[in-house]
Amino acid sequence: MNEATDVPGGVPLRHDVLTEHQAKVARAYLAKRAGERHHLVIYLSGAHAYGFPSPDSDLDLKSVHIARTADLVGLVPRPGGAEVMLVEDGVEIDYGSNEIGDVLRGVLKGNGNYLERLLGELVLEADVPRLLGLRPLVKAALSRRVVRHYGGFATSQLRAAEVAPTAKKVLYVLRTARTGLHLLRTGELVTDLNQLVTEYGPDIAELKARKQSGERAALSTDELGHWRGVLDRAIADMGGAVITSVLPEEPTGAAIAALEDWLKATRRELW
Missing domain, CATH: 3.30.460.10 (Beta Polymerase, domain 2)
Incomplete structure (x- = not known):
């Protein structure tokens, strides 16, 4: 390196x-x-x-x-x-x-x-x-306008994951949602999901291993079902964070x- x-x-x-x-x-x-x-x-x-x-x-x-x-x-x-x-x-x-x-x-x-x-x-x-x-x-x-980008982007990524579930797509939804959440709460931009899950969860070790074995590593229907609830909550967390955000409205x-x-x-x- x-x-x-x-x-x-x-x-x-x-x-x-x-x-x-x-x-x-x-x-x-x-x-x-x-x-x-x-x-x-x-x-x-x-x-x-x-x-x-x-x-x-x-x-x-x-x-x-x-x-x-x-x-x-x-x-x-x-x-x-x-x-x-x-x-x-x-x-x-x-x-x-x-x-x-x-x-x-x-x-x-x-x-x-x-x-x-x-x-x-x-x-x-x-x-x-x-x-x-x-x-x-x-x-x-x-400003709090960032929620439109991160919330909307995470939602569209989730739809794509539902059509053809892969570890990569699930990780992308989590990354987008957690970056948006952290930005709203702290005013700090962090894109590294490893740092973000240390504070907000969830454990992504298995997902990372699957993704790093290949860009198109697929998830089963049951696996997506498990992660679907996690992803829904991650996106919803951003909506709650807007109300108490350290950022101004605009x-x-x-x-x-x-x-x-x-x-x-x-x-x-x-x-």
Whole structure:
């Protein structure tokens, strides 16, 4: 395994969670993409971020990029987004990138996908000074709106698990529900299910073992029946947490203004 790279000022680059080969392939692939867009952050999402990667897990590389202002103000805006799935030197890669303007608007709506890219721990590459300046502003803009994302996403994942039950799908429902619950209760974003179940349960050791034996490890009808009650309660826990959440109902005017100022300053810098 690689070691985490310490960046002066405080955003460690987490190639240590990848094998040497995965890290080499990821670096080479992202270097190509960096020639196409200015990455603010490239975040390793999916099973790696959630704490239960399998040997055959893909690299879920989710980016936020900053388009040149000149590309946004013409008759035909070119925000430069991308969605690519491919196999590179034996490593399956799922790369996606969204422009910072859309991302910050999503942050204000409680979009957990974007929040995890900006605040998550498994950063592979970043414009470190800008990311460090933005993170506290994003944290200040957190609100109870996140329940719409995490509650809705967990519910849709549960439906998918009912159609074709696998250990992976059950773990994904739990991860989504527990991340949402913890965020509402503490204002802290945690995506690693191993950390979350230590505080909130349940025991996932058997599920993890099944999932890590293969991405498509199936569950029987009886096994799904056991977990169905657990998943229903996990989703319901979020609904209860909204009432007593430490987060405000919606982002404050000051938080919105701070993000607006940051975005305008960045647009001026990167014309």
